[in-house]
Amino acid sequence: MEDSWSDAELQASVDAYKRMARAAAAGERINKSAIYRELESRFGRKAGAFERRMQNISAVLQDLDSDWVPGLKPLKNVGPNVRPRIEALLGGFRIQKRSTTKDLSVSSTPPAYSPELSALRNWLIAIARHGKIVTAADTMAAFGIDEAELHIAIRELGVLSRLRGEPILPALIVNPENGGCPIDLRSTFGVESEDGERQRLFAFWEKGEPREATEPEPKVPELGPRAAQFASVEIRPDQAAFRRRVFLACEGKCVVSGCDVVRALDAAHLRGKDWRAGHNAAADGVLLRKDLHALYDGRLLWFSADGRVFLHPSVRDYYHDFEGAKVQVPK
Structure with missing residues (x-):
């Protein structure tokens, strides 16, 4: 029965779908079968049922004029009571439709709106205004993302910075081992000096609000985006992570x-x-x-x-x- 899917099962399915979408965007290989088996072990529902549910999510995204995860062709038999629940869990999540180029650095289209991405941008702007940098590990802890998701977020925020004529905001995220950004900003965005880019960020954002200083944060039903918004208020990385953990708990x-x-x-x-x-x-x-x-x-x-x-x-x-x-x- 379609209506027998619990909120926890649908939430886990949508969360797994988003992880696959982000991995696909980063060009990583996805072991979909392993994901379905993991969900089966958690909830006792057959792996094949979770695969079909993922295809239902693709169908919902297609109807919302979004792309879907490659290999998960839209399956239209979404129950009338399940569809609105999936839409609510997706929130503002969309997948930008694939184009002929894979180079995000030359894109002229802003990344699809994401509450989590908006919250991360707001957080980095606050950090720039305080003249600070943040480690990749602290960023992942504060927003509950993994390394692959962080790399995608850095690219999307970099595209957004370039389109707005701002210094590349993700230059503030560094790996402590080498002091550099987790992705190569030179080849992706033409940044000649990461240290120089950080100084430009500090100067740019201390002037106030050259453009829209922060992204709007509309009310979203999904707990994850709301937790990201909540974490973005605190610029200290350890406290931002604490806020997120307590919010979710x-x-x-x-x-x-x-x-x-x-x-x-x-x-x-x-x-x-x-x-x-x-x-x-x-x-x-x-x-x-x-x-x-x-x-x-x-x-x-x-x-x-x-x-x-x-x-x-x-x-x-x-x-x-x-x-x-x-x-x-x-x-």
């Missing part, structure tokens, strides 16, 4: 109020946890609405051993609705 909602507005939320370290001591795992924090975070830090709100909310008398009149509420702190 708390499913994007304040554990006390249930608020899911990204800009209204904070990742708060639990009592006894200190980011300076390396306490930056998901279990070291909790997602709170900003005003509740202030109360928590001010010891006007706290959690009992069994996870109930307690309030100081001085704020109880204003926040009495939360007194005694049961919260689920991430494990």
